[in-house]
């Protein structure tokens with residue numbers, strides 16, 4: 093036996109920057125590129141065209157907006173299961189006959205405003221229950237998820253409400269410099285989210301509260317109020333997503349946004365935000381969303397059935413979370 | 427088991443000296459960006475209490491984590507019973523008879539006492555846990571530790587910090603270890619508990635078990651230790667020193683490389699016309715303490731003495747608003763504070779350095795500077811936009827003022843040694859600037875050199891007009907630092923006196939009377 097006891101970890105340990113935030117982002121970009129390569133190989137022209145890129149981005153935009161809000165929620169140590177239902181509720185509420193009539197009379201933005209107010213208000217309810225009622229976020233938002241879907245069904249009478257306000261349709265179906273408005277909205281939300289997360293006191297509080305709630309409270313941070321804001325923000329993104337759904341599908345139905353919460357949470361976690369809170373990344377979230385959208389696109393181009401797509405996505409989520417847990421364990425044990 | 431006569435246990439190189447039970451040679455451990463250990467030697471004889479001394483960050487905890495298999499050494503060898511071993515993971519250490527009580531409590535709050543004690547080596551028969559046997563053996567271990575009152579089926583989360591410490595000690599004992607490593611076990615214990623601990627340690631060493639004992643309290647090392655190894659900056663700088671007779675000045679010089687005077691700062695005396703800053707009137711918290719009244723004037727340090735569990739931390743937390751008071755009032759500079767609101771207290775100029783710095787104080791995965799500015803980042807910000815450059819500068823200033831090491835403010839707080847984490851917390855309130863500073867066990871885990879610096883720092887803060895309240899389990903510390911002492915027992919203030927007028931025995935007598943009354 094040699095006199096040097098070499099650490100078994102030493103051989104496998106990577107340069108420190110690789111396990112840092114930059115390294116993780118690079119890993120994600122590599123994953124994204126891999127999916128793209130698979131797309132080019134299997135889809136050829138049909139995948140690698142400007143049109144298809146726009147399709148992917150449009151696909152990513154609605155869940156993308158939700159994922160930005162979810163990144164704040166998860167980083168703060170919570171979860172919001174209600175965003176999919178709230179997207180549906182907001183889209184239904186904004187497209188009722190009453191709202192559309194008012195929009196025709198006043199201005200089409202009335203519909204937008206309605207959706208944003210509905211989403212934010214529901215988010216505030218979530219926040220109140222969680223921050224002040226001390227109900228765990230999983231339960232509180234699960235209840236909201238069920239209730240909001242029910243409310244959307246009641247309001248719409250399970251009917252599809254077709255949007256006929258021209259100003260609204262013109263705006264959301266337009267392209268600006270060749271890029272769909274929906275994608276622009278996602279971009280704006282993502283950039284605003286990045287600044288909010290990384291450059292403001294709001295973002296700092298979010299990370300601190302998620303990293304150690306008790307320590308944040310004892311340091312004088314108003315943690316309850318902050319949690320309320322976080323869920324309100326998540327509700328707001330659901331309102332925006334509701335409007336975007338209306339613009340994309342031109343119809344408000346109570347099934348809008350069904351199961352979106354799952355895809356959104358998956359994208360956020362795959363992006364590198366820790367499910368236990370305390371660490372999040374907006375850039376990672378955006379890439380995570382793009383990976384999922386691109387996967388869906390590649391599967392669709394290859395005529396994979398929705399069921400098979402779901403199996404594949406499930407497997408990908410498990411692998412991503414396994415990798416992430418290894419990372420979390422490593423940083424906790426040292 | 428080898429029988430060792432303590433008196434001739436000294437020179438290991440002597441031919442007739444007992445062979446060391448454990449030898450660690452040239453241990454090196456590098457972390458990304460940090461050399462925690464840079465060639466440490468340690469040899470431990472059977473049946474001895476071997477003390478490890480060193481400043482905060484010297485590498486003590488890292489060394490024992492290497493021994494426990496929690497870290498892999500970058501280089502070096504470990505010889506156990508004359509045989510070179512590799513300890514790839516913690517279970518391997520236990521199998522070889524090395525049990526460790528870590529500095530950070532590592533019990534699982536959601537499990538029962540018995541489940542914690544047998545965590546990882548559950549007694550089972552065909553997959554079914556033997557609950558009755560586990561409970562019986564746990565009860566036995568707890569009795570051996572002098573704590574028969576802790577029920578094996580209690581949930582550990584309900585126990586005090588000291589109770590948790592006992593559980594983690596019981597776990598170490600449950601392994602029939604030949605070497606038991608204790609990393610600052612006394613930090614969460616009060617005087618009575620420390621007596622108990624020493625009884626157990628003596629019983630163990632009589633059976634030939636070797637104990638590696640880490641503590642920053644020199645009195646303890648003098649009392650229980652046989653030999654001392656001193657670490658500094660990841661190297662062994664003193665070895666084979668007799669614990670009872672090596673002069674304190676010599677030990678401190680080895681640890682710090684300087685001549686530091688270990689003394690409490692002068693009390694300049696609080697002028698009679700100094701304004702009352704903190705006024706606590708009839709404060710009560712249902713079931714925990716009641717009718718606590720005291721005033722602290724600008725420039726005054728008030729100490730709360732008493733046993734662990736007497737309610738001192740609760741008093742601090744309640745007047746800070748972290749717990750909602752059920753009676754009485756708290757006023758700062760004449761303005762009464764809203765009950766149960768920390769942010770009102772902070773806005774009024776109170777700061778608290780909490781007892782459990784990991785769970786209550788720090789956001790461990792965040793960098794040091796963000797921990798230092800956790801109460802003030804909004805103040806540095808302009809219109810909600812963070813000014814991280816200013817934050818870093820402020821943090822660096824505190825790092826320099828407090829001699830916090832390492833000085834890189836971008837490291838995660840998790841990677842700081844225990845004492846340096848404490849300094850980061852203190853730095854937080856220094857940046858904030860407080861009229862009232864509440865310190866709960868401020869020197870827990872802080873090394874001897876840094877302690878005297880901390881004492882003079884607190885005194886300087888007081889001299890600058892801050893009202894300070896100190897809680898400490900170390901009675902000499904309260905008596906040496908404070909101007910005025912309140913003795914707390916069972917949730918009541920049983921005595922108050924100027925610090926000069928009372929001594930350690932007086933305090934202990936009062937505490938005991940208080941508990942029998």
Ligand SMILES: Nc1ncnc2c1ncn2[C@@H]1O[C@H](COP(=O)(O)OP(=O)(O)OP(=O)(O)O)[C@@H](O)[C@H]1O
Nearest residue numbers: 426457462482483484485486487488841843844845
């Ligand atoms: N996981 C880690 N990553 C990077 N550096 C680390 C890590 N763990 C410890 N260190 C560094 O190694 C050095 C030794 O730390 P260690 O905890 O062993 O000190 P210690 O002697 O136990 O101090 P204390 O008396 O304060 O407990 C310190 O400089 C510390 O910052």
Ligand SMILES: [Mg+2]
Nearest residue numbers: 486487529844
């Ligand atoms: Mg230590």
